[in-house]
Amino acid sequence: MTKKAWALSAIGALVLAGTPALADPVDATLILNEDIEITTRTTAPDHLSGALDEVMSGWLFRGVETRAMQADDFDNPGMIFVEKAEDLWNAADGAEGKSCADCHGDSSEMSGVRPVYPKYVEAAGEVRSLEMQINDCRETRMGAEPWKYTGSDMIDMTALLASVSRGLPVNVAIDGPAQSTWEKGKEMYYTRYGQLELSCANCHEDSYGLMIRADHLSQGQINGFPVYRLKNTKLNAAHSRFKGCVRDTRAETFAPGSPEFVALELYVASRGNGLSVEGPAVRN
């Protein structure tokens, strides 16, 4: 990190400590490896008309050191897990003795897949998350055991698939056969859960930019998932974050991989249509 960045950090810190009103998202540009420019703020998709004018990546709500950590693949600890998944990608598994690479080729061939998930899969007759599709491959094509929904192999693989799409805009379909699932997700987003009676929207639509204790509330976008969190020093799936949020409202939460969270994931992803895929991002 440059001396200038450290100096800016000190200024930012003073601002945060002194005046909550100034805890707005930063005006900064994220360029990965001095190469890939990431869209961290853009005009909100049409379906958010009346709710939000602009959508913003969670990256803009983090401190300068955390932001810097994501800008370089070596500094980003999440990339260790991408490398682990690269080994998994090329390793044969299951009764068929096939690897992911045997059908799909190089992992970079999967660029463009992450941005459109969750999506309606015709053959399955349902909206599927990327995790569901990975396990479908494992079970039906490889004859292998499915991975645990938020287990380390699965989350590493989703990090690999996100990493090869970094810079591409999130672009999930919300109409046609996906619409009913999307509507269900939207309803969840605005439903107050738990003893605290909080909906997703209360924090992430009505109050983003404010401080919740010492934490800077973001718009709750999921374009950076899976995220490497400084707090638990590992990759965290979007569904694990949903679970944590619902739990924090003091509610009985849904399970990662449940139809409820798949629907919520589709809806939340659609709120970030137009933001770049960032995973694995770095967050606090």
Next chain:
Amino acid sequence: MAKGVKPRVKVPKTAAVGEAITIKTLISHKMESGQRKDGDGNTIPRSIINRFTCGFNGENVVDITLEPAISTNPFFEFEATVPESGEFQFTWYDDDGAVYETAKKITVE
């Protein structure tokens, strides 16, 4: 040997004589501090990388002692000057006796 330990290093492929080159290293490791307790209230024993060294053609660049206060997935960044073409050796020493090694060649022009 701790599970899933994977060293990564970043070294430029070429350098000029006397040039200060930046080296970054990262190893995936839990760095269990010995301060945490498990679900039953028992202390989880300390298990960390306790030493990291970087050498070049047998000469030392840095030799670092790590304590439990180093974060999970230990990261280091430092600078080296190399007199000739050769190989960097990187070595991490685990509390459990395991030693993880990797090497990177560099051409001095």
Next chain:
Amino acid sequence: MELTRRNAMILGAGAIVASGLPLAVAAASGDEQIAAFTGGAEIGTEGVTLTAPEIAENGNTVPIEVSAPGATAIMVLALGNPTPPVATFNFGPLAATQAASTRIRLAGTQDVVAIAKLADGSFVRATSTVKVTIGGCGG
């Protein structure tokens, strides 16, 4: 120390300020670590730089940088941690600079200290206070 009422009050106030006795105990053992490193030598202030964020977003991963031109070794301590030692950097003949960056764990808001052993055998120290924030959301 003889435990008089006055001393007890001072101790009590100190505990509140330091938010708990363990911090004070840790600081004492930090002094021992420093003495072991310096051999009890006098410690100056010029010649070592410690760069750390004023506010860390999470105490589990705090980036720091130490630098002491010409030093043979730099020891880093987090005085408020249950065990204060963090790392000791020993620089060999091929180190281009006597500087290094790493990421450290801080148990709470506290002073981080870097002590360098310079080429002439003297010691210098730099201190940086890092505020560790506690977020609103557990995740």
